Amino acid sequence: MPVTHTPEADVLLRQDPEMAEILAGELTRQSTTLQLVAAENFTSPAVLAALGSPLANKYAEGYPGARHHGGCEIVDVVERVAVDRATALFGADHANVQSHSGSSAVLAAYAALLRPGDTVLAMGLPYGGHLTHGSPANFSGRWFDFVGYGVERESGLIDHEQVRALARAHRPKAIVCGSISYPRHIDYAFFREVADEAGAHLIADAAHPIGLVAGGAAPSPVPYADVVCATTHKVLRGPRGGMILCRGELAERVDRAVFPFTQGGAQMHTIAAKAVAFGEAETPAFTAYAHQVVANARVLAAGLDAEGLAVTTGGTDTHLVTVDPAPLGVEGRTARGRLAAAGMVLDTCALPHGARGLRLGTAALTTQGMGQPEMARVAVLFAGVLRDEIETRHAREEVRELTGRFPPYPD
Template sequence: MAGLVLGEAARQADGLQLIAAENFTSPAVLAVLGSPLANKYAEGYPGARHHGGCELVDVAERTAVERACALFGAEHANVQPHSGSSAVLAAYAALLRPGDRVLAMSLRHGGHLTHGSPANFSGRWFDFVGYGVRPDTGLVDYEQVRALAREHRPKAIVCGSISYPRHLDHAAFRMIADEVGAYLIADAAHPIGLVAGGVAPNPVPYADVVCATTHKVLRGPRGGMLLCGGRLAQRVDRAVFPFTQGGAQMQTIAAKAVAFGEAATPEFAAYARQVVANARALAAALAAEGLVVTTGGTDTHMMTVDASALALDAFTARGRLAAAGIVLDTCALPQGGGCGLRLGTASVTTQGMGTGEMARIAALAAAAIRGVERPARLRAAVAELARAFPPYPAHT
């Protein structure tokens, strides 16, 4: 196991981590995750646990809740969900009953598994209707959302995506939800870190419940959280415990508190601005290399790319990139139902890279996709760039 840990550290340091859902946590977050807090059982909530000895972990959870509420302007926060999917499950449990109709982004257009996939609890327990993006722009078709809401009268509308690179109009979703008497659930797993940094619109004032993750751009431990108004606080808390989860992971909750504290600093706001600047620079550089960037660019930390212009399918492209040490995802492309590449700049920005490095990354990625250079040579060039920006300099 020690060898695996060291090997993974080397893999992360020697390559370019462009998976949009990943980031490097701070050393402080890592330290708390590996602390004796991991030993503590703490079912329930602060002041009302089902186990003794929770005095200190109660302080940790209260601190995480207070920091989350202050950071996002929420009346209530639940920091116990083990993941983003756990948070969405709890939100549905708080507001819906099995069989209720839900309007969410179609999986083919960028929706998450929890937005109605038949392989997921959401698609098995609820009746999902999917909205999509306009074929001419790739942007959310709000007129279609309104028309589908009027036709199907859903109990809830979900706004959020795993591969939509533009800001969502939460006010428009709120107006549509109010028109048909639906709850509005914001799945902000990807943009919540940008919200914390002040470079993305905040869904909290508009949504009944906001579901989010604490990793990704937010740079905290892997986990989830829920934000809501005070009137839904008890329903949300009961939906997490005891309905969908048992004991809270106190080491993770304490690490979330650390991350929320870090995200409230001017340094994090500057980081978030750089993440977006890097994403725009990378998208422009990839387009200059002949790749098709959907929606013509990005407002966020991510972009989606169609590699078919280079006569290559996404899975072959991802394999060639991986051989060169460039790690990223594939995603659905709404036009034509094909598959594209999804890239994010959170990790490389954490490492200290700027817009100049984005041009270099685009050139390396394009060379790998085209197969014009030997993978070993490309991998050496990628490693040279990555090693100039170690994720944990004190430990290299």
């Protein structure tokens, strides 16, 4: 589905050729490089169609049946469908689908449950915590008193004894479980137990694994957490946006925290696209996809380990793989630059105890139809570029060949 082959793109080409050329260039970039950014994926054409629908024109402050603008009869139906699909998909009492992003969802969760100055226990940023888990540059670190837990030095796994000890010592108002770079399943039952002992709310930041949860490839936080914050992109394969799942007794507090406390009008075209993605995630094809994402990540992790990179926690349970390239004689940021020049796009991330590593994800490559053989080849290519055993030009040619066989939007 090249940009220049759609009616909308033809209109754009006539009216704004400069922007049309820029967008076509971005599609070319996405289609000819390996998208290994763990937080990205390719949406379906149906999701893209909803995003470009006339709903983009509609102002819809409020909730179905209680809007602040007229003419919301249709968008009320759209939002109800999205909410019904989300609650059915994840087995939640209530869903709010208006959050503009994962960070917006976390902000609303804090607003619903906390007051400025409250103590919150969350994964420390050096160990994979998100900006909204207490960064001093973020609202979370400015408004709340965060205490960070970490991981065990040898295994790289969450230090559960430390979590329990910190909860007992600080008596937080809320405990957050979730990470942007922790590749293992989180023990939600353990965190529920600790939260109950401390008299704390449990907030699960499931932005990364929620798509795997939808496909039955990861445990669900919904039965354990008071509030679950998530994104609708990443493995879930929906539009860029957020959502909140919560217990029924918290529904009104959560909804008010989203609107009118932290956000204005809902983006109805995005909510429609979320509904489409929830519907797609209910299918057997998506279940197979989610399990293939994990299988691919495990092969990629094993291949990188065999090539000499240090794979954190010794592997992965999810779509995430985090590695330290230092054994190959290169640090994280330099490695990222070399790989980008070879057509492999990924992120750096903090690693435990001060190192800077690389964070990869297999969601997008799996959407393109790549499987274990391709992951094994990517691992070899990846390490070869970092060792300077494979020239950048040759690596780039191989990446083009691979993406040519597995285009994200085949005609």
